[in-house]
Amino acid sequence: MKLTPSPFAPARFPDLPVVKGVRATTGSRGFYAARGMTRDDVFLFSFEEGTHCAGVYTLSHTASADVIWCREALKSGAGKARALIANSGNSNAFTGAKGVLKNEATLKALTETLGVEKQECFLAATGVIGEPLPDPNYVGAFVPDLAGKLSAPDWEAAARAFMTTDTFPKGAGLATKIDGVDVNLAGIAKGSGMIAPNMATMLAYVFTDAAIAPDLLQGLLEEVTNQTFNNITVDGDTSTSDTLMVFATGANGMAEIATRDDPRFAEFASALKQVCLDLSHLIVKDGEGASKFVTITVEGAVSETSAKVVACSIANSPLIKTAMAAGDANWGRIVMAVGKSLEPIDMDQLAIWFDDVQVASAGGRMPDYSEAAAGGVFAQPEFTIRVHLGVGEASATVWTCDLTHGYVDINGAYRT
Amino acid sequence: MKLTPSPFAPARFPDLPVVKGVRATTGSRGFYAARGMTRDDVFLFSFEEGTHCAGVYTLSHTASADVIWCREALKSGAGKARALIANSGNSNAFTGAKGVLKNEATLKALTETLGVEKQECFLAATGVIGEPLPDPNYVGAFVPDLAGKLSAPDWEAAARAFMTTDTFPKGAGLATKIDGVDVNLAGIAKGSGMIAPNMATMLAYVFTDAAIAPDLLQGLLEEVTNQTFNNITVDGDTSTSDTLMVFATGANGMAEIATRDDPRFAEFASALKQVCLDLSHLIVKDGEGASKFVTITVEGAVSETSAKVVACSIANSPLIKTAMAAGDANWGRIVMAVGKSLEPIDMDQLAIWFDDVQVASAGGRMPDYSEAAAGGVFAQPEFTIRVHLGVGEASATVWTCDLTHGYVDINGAYRT
Numbered sequence: 001m002k003l004t005p006s007p008f009a010p011a012r013f014p015d016l017p018v019v020k021g022v023r024a025t026t027g028s029r030g031f032y033a034a035r036g037m038t039r040d041d042v043f044l045f046s047f048e049e050g051t052h053c054a055g056v057y058t059l060s061h062t063a064s065a066d067v068i069w070c071r072e073a074l075k076s077g078a079g080k081a082r083a084l085i086a087n088s089g090n091s092n093a094f095t096g097a098k099g100v101l102k103n104e105a106t107l108k109a110l111t112e113t114l115g116v117e118k119q120e121c122f123l124a125a126t127g128v129i130g131e132p133l134p135d136p137n138y139v140g141a142f143v144p145d146l147a148g149k150l151s152a153p154d155w156e157a158a159a160r161a162f163m164t165t166d167t168f169p170k171g172a173g174l175a176t177k178i179d180g181v182d183v184n185l186a187g188i189a190k191g192s193g194m195i196a197p198n199m200a201t202m203l204a205y206v207f208t209d210a211a212i213a214p215d216l217l218q219g220l221l222e223e224v225t226n227q228t229f230n231n232i233t234v235d236g237d238t239s240t241s242d243t244l245m246v247f248a249t250g251a252n253g254m255a256e257i258a259t260r261d262d263p264r265f266a267e268f269a270s271a272l273k274q275v276c277l278d279l280s281h282l283i284v285k286d287g288e289g290a291s292k293f294v295t296i297t298v299e300g301a302v303s304e305t306s307a308k309v310v311a312c313s314i315a316n317s318p319l320i321k322t323a324m325a326a327g328d329a330n331w332g333r334i335v336m337a338v339g340k341s342l343e344p345i346d347m348d349q350l351a352i353w354f355d356d357v358q359v360a361s362a363g364g365r366m367p368d369y370s371e372a373a374a375g376g377v378f379a380q381p382e383f384t385i386r387v388h389l390g391v392g393e394a395s396a397t398v399w400t401c402d403l404t405h406g407y408v409d410i411n412g413a414y415r416t
Numbered sequence: 417m418k419l420t421p422s423p424f425a426p427a428r429f430p431d432l433p434v435v436k437g438v439r440a441t442t443g444s445r446g447f448y449a450a451r452g453m454t455r456d457d458v459f460l461f462s463f464e465e466g467t468h469c470a471g472v473y474t475l476s477h478t479a480s481a482d483v484i485w486c487r488e489a490l491k492s493g494a495g496k497a498r499a500l501i502a503n504s505g506n507s508n509a510f511t512g513a514k515g516v517l518k519n520e521a522t523l524k525a526l527t528e529t530l531g532v533e534k535q536e537c538f539l540a541a542t543g544v545i546g547e548p549l550p551d552p553n554y555v556g557a558f559v560p561d562l563a564g565k566l567s568a569p570d571w572e573a574a575a576r577a578f579m580t581t582d583t584f585p586k587g588a589g590l591a592t593k594i595d596g597v598d599v600n601l602a603g604i605a606k607g608s609g610m611i612a613p614n615m616a617t618m619l620a621y622v623f624t625d626a627a628i629a630p631d632l633l634q635g636l637l638e639e640v641t642n643q644t645f646n647n648i649t650v651d652g653d654t655s656t657s658d659t660l661m662v663f664a665t666g667a668n669g670m671a672e673i674a675t676r677d678d679p680r681f682a683e684f685a686s687a688l689k690q691v692c693l694d695l696s697h698l699i700v701k702d703g704e705g706a707s708k709f710v711t712i713t714v715e716g717a718v719s720e721t722s723a724k725v726v727a728c729s730i731a732n733s734p735l736i737k738t739a740m741a742a743g744d745a746n747w748g749r750i751v752m753a754v755g756k757s758l759e760p761i762d763m764d765q766l767a768i769w770f771d772d773v774q775v776a777s778a779g780g781r782m783p784d785y786s787e788a789a790a791g792g793v794f795a796q797p798e799f800t801i802r803v804h805l806g807v808g809e810a811s812a813t814v815w816t817c818d819l820t821h822g823y824v825d826i827n828g829a830y831r832t
Binding site (some may be wrong): 059091098129131322325326347348350360365405 | 474475476477478479507509510511512514544545546547548656734735738739741742747748749751752754755756757758759760761763764766776778779780781819820821823824827
């Protein structure tokens with residue numbers, strides 16, 4: 001089927017900085033050619049010696065073979081990275097022993113072609129679940145071709161190569177100076193939300209020429225994930241392949257950031273968080289069928305975790321998501337979603353705002369409630385829902401999109 | 417908006433048996449008249465002295481004032497019941513002190529008119545959340561009119577009086593003999609699934625002339641709920657008003673069933689379960705926009721609870737529900753939903769069937785997988801998805817419907 005571009009699609013791919021120590025290329029292996037489409041479907045990145053990496057992966061108990069390998073490599077390789085290869089069109093999930101053979105063949109090709117260690121090579125695959133590849137070496141046999149073309153990354157080409165149900169390529173980056181040294185970050189992501197294990201698994205990679213110790217980078221990535229990628233939802237489904245990795249080449253010449261106390265750590269953390277936040281928002285804005293981008297903030301909770309559970313209960317409610325789609329400021333459904341979360345609240349203190357319009361206070365509708373004012377907020381393409389639970393000081397923010405006819409169309413009609 | 421009748425709507429309301437000791441009536445209080453609709457919107461039931469009751473209610477932390485009262489009455493009245501009154505059109509949820517005043521006024525009218533105790537009177541309300549009534553006595557003032565018309569129940573009229581987004585009135589019953597005595601059960605339910613706190617809260621009531629001790633009845637109802645109403649889902653949303661109650665008048669003359677060891681207990685339990693199962697399935701079949709009725713059985717789990725978590729993960733997945741709607745046998749999404757449940761599984765033993773068509777075994781797609789055979793199952797209006805997790809002996813079954821354009825339409829366009 002022909003996908004309608006998201007109304008949030010940017011006019012063009014952003015200019016991303018040059019990240020020293022990173023080379024890349026893309027190619028067409030034929031995953032989509034078999035479906036009559038002409039497009040690249042594989043990318044290969046190579047990294048200078050000394051590159052450190054960190055990764056977070058899906059919690060799914062049916063994780064893909066590629067995710068299982070990445071976890072193992074990250075551990076046994078102690079956070080060193082030399083290569084990353086990803087394909088779209090087939091997720092290599094629920095493929096059993098055949099999936100492992102595909103990974104072994106790909107890793108063999110990478111080590112032989114690039115002269116690197118196996119555990120420094122990272123893999124990803126996104127597409128249909130459960131369909132074995134025609135040949136275990138299907139990707140591996142393509143590595144020499146790709147390796148011969150490695151050069152300064154064309155970020156947009158890479159971002160396009162791993163698109164599935166995405167309607168636009170997603171990139172974000174920034175260039176900054178930390179302690180007088182240029183630090184560049186460039187990131188690419190794919191996914192129409194957490195939603196789509198079938199043709200739209202979420203994958204995101206951030207590349208930087210900063211130098212940072214691998215353990216420190218891993219801890220930082222986990223913190224950043226909890227403030228960015230873990231706070232977006234399209235429909236609450238979790239893919240078998242979700243992956244976020246960061247690669248830090250250290251090629252900008254800075255002395256390695258080795259401790260949290262290093263004043264440069266906070267600056268780098270802030271830059272990394274900004275890039276991850278931008279990429280995660282792009283995924284929501286390309287949520288399948290999305291027409292609204294909604295920020296949900298829950299305050300006055302007993303803990304940050306509790307606030308996030310309530311925010312996700314609101315964000316994942318099909319009733320609320322359909323009301324968003326219709327521009328219907330159905331605030332009673334917010335009360336429902338708060339209640340069904342089973343988190344601690346004081347119903348008599350519950351308050352709700354749509355942007356700056358307060359619709360409920362002290363456990364009841366505002367005396368001067370105005371349907372026109374509330375509806376005006378919901379009619380916008382982007383708005384905020386804010387809820388105060390009245391039991392504590394903690395808060396959390398998540399980002400989501402609406403549930404439209406487009407979602408039903410895309411997910412009903414896709415696979416075959 | 418005009419609702420399209422469910423394709424599962426029965427040709428006519430079933431014949432339900434006479435239940436001795438129960439009288440009822442319905443009337444139009446004006447909840448819908450204000451919206452230009454002519455229909456009844458209140459029912460009143462009265463029960464003979466000696467009637468016992470049991471109830472289970474929403475777990476929501478924003479439960480309606482009526483639910484809060486019913487819990488209190490059930491406890492302080494020790495399971496005695498004389499009256500039940502319900503209205504559609506306004507849920508009396510998130511109405512604070514005003515909601516309590518409405519209940520007090522209604523209870524005062526019931527006790528004075530019927531000459532019964534306050535804690536023997538049960539209340540329910542279903543409709544928009546958060547809108548206060550124009551007058552606390554809005555329902556109470558109507559009680560004398562209703563009480564004057566009490567007679568043998570017109571089950572269909574009662575079932576129609578509390579409909580909201582329901583497209584057909586729901587009733588189920590059976591007549592049996594237990595130890596030589598006639599036992600009659602009649603039940604009515606409303607709701608388009610668990611889905612709809614706003615205009616389609618789930619309420620269900622079963623009436624019987626059997627005699628059973630209140631504590632025993634309460635325990636039985638909780639067991640039955642876990643096998644019936646707690647195993648249905650339309651979209652995973654939980655209402656502020658969900659209520660299931662059973663009223664046992666004992667008017668059939670049988671000696672009271674007072675212990676679980678009484679051989680009549682199992683027979684009565686079986687009858688009650690059948691009526692609850694029938695009613696719960698009718699709710700799914702009238703799920704908002706539903707075009708498919710799907711049974712999901714999870715076997716080989718470490719516990720019944722674990723099996724149910726996995727079954728609900730499948731049943732509530734928007735990706736799977738949209739695939740059902742399209743008749744797309746997208747079995748990879750089942751793997752996704754099993755994985756995201758985070759329950760114990762053996763991925764290498766995972767097996768999946770659509771009706772009798774096995775699509776996956778030993779953690780992989782069947783060697784002779786046939787898209788035509790799998791798609792043929794999904795094309796039917798009713799079918800079963802069966803999953804074996806490979807780690808234990810426990811199982812659970814839940815029932816759900818698909819996610820269609822109708823759902824998006826109904827929930828986007830409803831309130832205003």
